[in-house]
Amino acid sequence: MKAFRALIVLVVLAAIAYLVWQVFVRTPARPRLLTVYYTKMDGTSLGTWTISQRQRQAGESMAQYRSYEALYAAVQNVAGPPSDVPAVRFPAGTHVDGVTLDGAIADVDLSSQVTQQSGTFGENGQFKALVYTETAVPGIAAVQVTVGGRRLQTLPHGNLELDAPLRRSDW
Amino acid sequence: MRRSVALIGSCCAALALALAPITSAAGPTVQAQAALRIINAPFVGVADPSLRTLLQGIGARLTWRKGQRDVLITRADHVVVAFTVGSGLYHAGGLTLEARYAPYLHGAEPFLPLSDVLSALSLRGFPDGNVLLVEPLLASLDVRSSGGGATVIAAAGVPLVPTLVARDASSITYAFTGVGSSVSGTREVDAGGIRDVAVQSTGQLASARTLLTVDLARGATALPAQSDDGRDFSLSVIAARGQTPAPPGPRVTAVDVLPSAGAFTVAVAVTGDATYAWHRLAQPDNRFWLDVKAATLVAAPRDDHWIGRVTGVRVDQVTPQRVRVALSLAAEQSVSVIPSATGVRILVGNAIASGSPRAGNGSIGSVVSAVVETPLATPQPAATALLTPVPEPNRPSSVPTNPRLIVIDPGHGGNDPGTSAHGLLEKTVTLDIALRLRGILVARGWQVRMTRSTDTEADPAATTDRDELQARVDDANDNGARAFVSIHVNWYSEPDPNGVTSYYSKPQDVALARDVENAVAREAGETNRGIVKSALYVTLHTRMPAVLIETAFISNPGDFARLDSPQWRQRVALGIADGIETYARENPLPPAPTN
Numbered sequence: 001m002k003a004f005r006a007l008i009v010l011v012v013l014a015a016i017a018y019l020v021w022q023v024f025v026r027t028p029a030r031p032r033l034l035t036v037y038y039t040k041m042d043g044t045s046l047g048t049w050t051i052s053q054r055q056r057q058a059g060e061s062m063a064q065y066r067s068y069e070a071l072y073a074a075v076q077n078v079a080g081p082p083s084d085v086p087a088v089r090f091p092a093g094t095h096v097d098g099v100t101l102d103g104a105i106a107d108v109d110l111s112s113q114v115t116q117q118s119g120t121f122g123e124n125g126q127f128k129a130l131v132y133t134e135t136a137v138p139g140i141a142a143v144q145v146t147v148g149g150r151r152l153q154t155l156p157h158g159n160l161e162l163d164a165p166l167r168r169s170d171w
Numbered sequence: 172m173r174r175s176v177a178l179i180g181s182c183c184a185a186l187a188l189a190l191a192p193i194t195s196a197a198g199p200t201v202q203a204q205a206a207l208r209i210i211n212a213p214f215v216g217v218a219d220p221s222l223r224t225l226l227q228g229i230g231a232r233l234t235w236r237k238g239q240r241d242v243l244i245t246r247a248d249h250v251v252v253a254f255t256v257g258s259g260l261y262h263a264g265g266l267t268l269e270a271r272y273a274p275y276l277h278g279a280e281p282f283l284p285l286s287d288v289l290s291a292l293s294l295r296g297f298p299d300g301n302v303l304l305v306e307p308l309l310a311s312l313d314v315r316s317s318g319g320g321a322t323v324i325a326a327a328g329v330p331l332v333p334t335l336v337a338r339d340a341s342s343i344t345y346a347f348t349g350v351g352s353s354v355s356g357t358r359e360v361d362a363g364g365i366r367d368v369a370v371q372s373t374g375q376l377a378s379a380r381t382l383l384t385v386d387l388a389r390g391a392t393a394l395p396a397q398s399d400d401g402r403d404f405s406l407s408v409i410a411a412r413g414q415t416p417a418p419p420g421p422r423v424t425a426v427d428v429l430p431s432a433g434a435f436t437v438a439v440a441v442t443g444d445a446t447y448a449w450h451r452l453a454q455p456d457n458r459f460w461l462d463v464k465a466a467t468l469v470a471a472p473r474d475d476h477w478i479g480r481v482t483g484v485r486v487d488q489v490t491p492q493r494v495r496v497a498l499s500l501a502a503e504q505s506v507s508v509i510p511s512a513t514g515v516r517i518l519v520g521n522a523i524a525s526g527s528p529r530a531g532n533g534s535i536g537s538v539v540s541a542v543v544e545t546p547l548a549t550p551q552p553a554a555t556a557l558l559t560p561v562p563e564p565n566r567p568s569s570v571p572t573n574p575r576l577i578v579i580d581p582g583h584g585g586n587d588p589g590t591s592a593h594g595l596l597e598k599t600v601t602l603d604i605a606l607r608l609r610g611i612l613v614a615r616g617w618q619v620r621m622t623r624s625t626d627t628e629a630d631p632a633a634t635t636d637r638d639e640l641q642a643r644v645d646d647a648n649d650n651g652a653r654a655f656v657s658i659h660v661n662w663y664s665e666p667d668p669n670g671v672t673s674y675y676s677k678p679q680d681v682a683l684a685r686d687v688e689n690a691v692a693r694e695a696g697e698t699n700r701g702i703v704k705s706a707l708y709v710t711l712h713t714r715m716p717a718v719l720i721e722t723a724f725i726s727n728p729g730d731f732a733r734l735d736s737p738q739w740r741q742r743v744a745l746g747i748a749d750g751i752e753t754y755a756r757e758n759p760l761p762p763a764p765t766n
Contacts, residue, residue: 049264052267054262072241072243072251082509083403084511095232096234118589118590119721120707121668154708156636157583157588159640159708159709159719160706161708171704
């Protein structure tokens with residue numbers, strides 16, 4: 001009988017704790033917004049769209065959170081704006097394999113599909129938007145592009161210098 | 172034994188997701204199936220091959236690395252869906268949504284709530300014993316009138332493969348096999364040769380079929396269905412001549428309300444170019460409204476009410492020049508407004524998101540734009556915020572030691588053909604233009620140095636791309652050239668871009684780039700795309716004014732014909748020479764110092 005009473009008390013306490021948490025602790029999520037850039041089909045001017053992203057989680061260090069932001073931004077950028085927005089897009093199948101931060105430089109590792117192109121129009125527009133997007137993340141000033149984990153000097157048949165970090169001032 | 176989901180079927184057919192045992196390389200046995208039965212909310216591990224197969228089947232991609240708590244899924248329509256372990260919220264584009272259950276971590280592997288994954292991917296699942304059958308849905312339908320006709324555009328969570336099932340003078344019907352619909356019903360259009368468009372979903376799961384019927388106006392002609400991006404469905408109709416033209420200005424032809432477990436969507440179809448503005452009020456008056464300006468409401472007004480996160484949708488012509496779509500929200504949900512060429516979609520998330528933007532505007536039609544009027548949470552990069560300063564490269568400039576020397580750099584060569592089309596190689600075109608340019612400049616009294624004058628690399632001994640480009644740069648730097656001109660041919664994966672573009676990197680390049688660009692566009696009759704700053708190797712590392720001229724797009728049919736023409740190449744060479752001379756005339760060198 002005592003055990004049963006204790007169980008009842010425990011259940012009631014748990015229910016009260018849950019209600020208190022619901023009413024006083026749980027606060028509405030304030031979405032963080034992130035600006036993602038794309039290059040318009042004139043090949044040089046930029047457009048933006050806005051995406052929501054999660055807040056920093058409890059126990060997550062600022063470095064970890066910034067790393068997540070950089071990855072999220074890069075994936076969004078390479079995916080490009082919605083289908084019906086005319087934009088200079090990465091070659092089909094290009095994706096982000098990972099993003100690591102080295103101080104203020106975001107090292108964005110792209111899949112090999114990015115090399116399946118030629119022409120300054122595409123590479124200029126793609127990397128310009130990528131750099132603007134990544135450097136919109138607080139604390140990131142430059143982007144080092146790698147492909148398949150390797151640093152390239154240029155894209156095959158390409159003209160853009162990729163073996164040094166790219167900055168907004170490059171455009 | 173660990174149980175997980177296994178995919179049966181393929182894209183465009185009904186997809187079957189079966190709860191079947193598979194061997195896990197990560198961690199101990201999980202009673203996942205038993206747990207799913209208890210909580211009635213199936214989860215799927217991100218390392219599960221069947222999930223990868225499902226995503227591959229619908230053209231989506233998963234981004235996750237072992238140890239990460241965030242899982243990103245890029246949909247085929249370019250929207251990225253983000254789940255986070257322990258978070259009851261997930262994000263899809265500009266929308267914050269509340270997941271049915273928070274993803275959890277087992278070992279190092281996140282497990283995602285399957286119902287939310289399916290919802291985010293425009294898929295619908297039907298349990299069938301241990302099997303979850305998954306049906307892709309026709310998720311959007313737009314009708315856009317233009318000129319003397321109209322176009323019906325449909326899109327789904329998978330690439331659409333239409334089958335023509337019926338056609339006569341008054342209607343045409345296509346079927347999408349294996350695809351259900353969330354946009355069923357009849358939409359009155361009465362413009363551009365289309366009376367109405369009807370979507371009807373038939374068949375049982377695993378043999379689902381959606382029929383799209385377009386009723387044509389008298390004398391209208393339907394062209395064969397096409398796909399703009401290999402995924403959607405596009406049917407163009409040409410109206411009969413003399414048919415009553417559509418009223419001028421943009422028109423709101425339909426407003427579809429698509430409730431779902433994920434985003435509550437209100438799709439506003441607009442024909443013609445239009446601008447819009449939206450506003451929302453703060454808690455507790457959670458009203459949202461979007462005005463399409465200078466527009467006429469062709470669709471029927473509506474005033475619908477529900478119980479749920481959106482309690483009402485009202486569509487009305489509030490003034491003779493304004494169509495208003497108003498939503499009553501139960502709370503302060505996140506709202507995303509997405510314009511397109513064919514209208515605007517209002518997506519209401521199921522998560523509370525206080526502090527959201529209160530207003531925005533944008534345009535629909537030939538120019539698509541969206542502006543959120545509140546300050547963005549993301550600040551611009553600030554040098555003071557940097558943990559580690561990133562040094563700017565020091566690029567010296569020089570005074571030419573040979574002020575009459577021009578270095579011409581024909582792009583690519585030898586083993587590097589550059590871009591190509593129909594057998595025409597960039598390296599061939601650039602060399603031909605360069606040789607013609609050399610002749611013109613020499614005849615005008617200039618000295619010319621070529622980085623290559625035959626079909627070879629600039630440095631045949633170079634082992635890397637950088638060495639090859641550096642050899643071209645060295646040719647100009649070591650000989651104290653007055654200017655450096657690199658000649659190239661542009662390419663893009665789509666055929667539309669055309670014209671000449673001059674790229675530069677340094678401040679001292681600008682005048683040369685502008686003069687060459689203008690002269691080539693004028694002389695060769697090409698579209699002038701202007702000068703563009705970029706981090707191109709040869710213009711960055713040359714010390715004198717330099718330009719990289721992309722003469723035309725080999726990927727554009729018109730430009731290709733020009734590039735293939737010796738006469739046109741001669742005109743390009745003449746244009747470049749004129750540009751160099753204009754530059755030299757307007758930017759004289761300072762007098763050499765006397766000893």
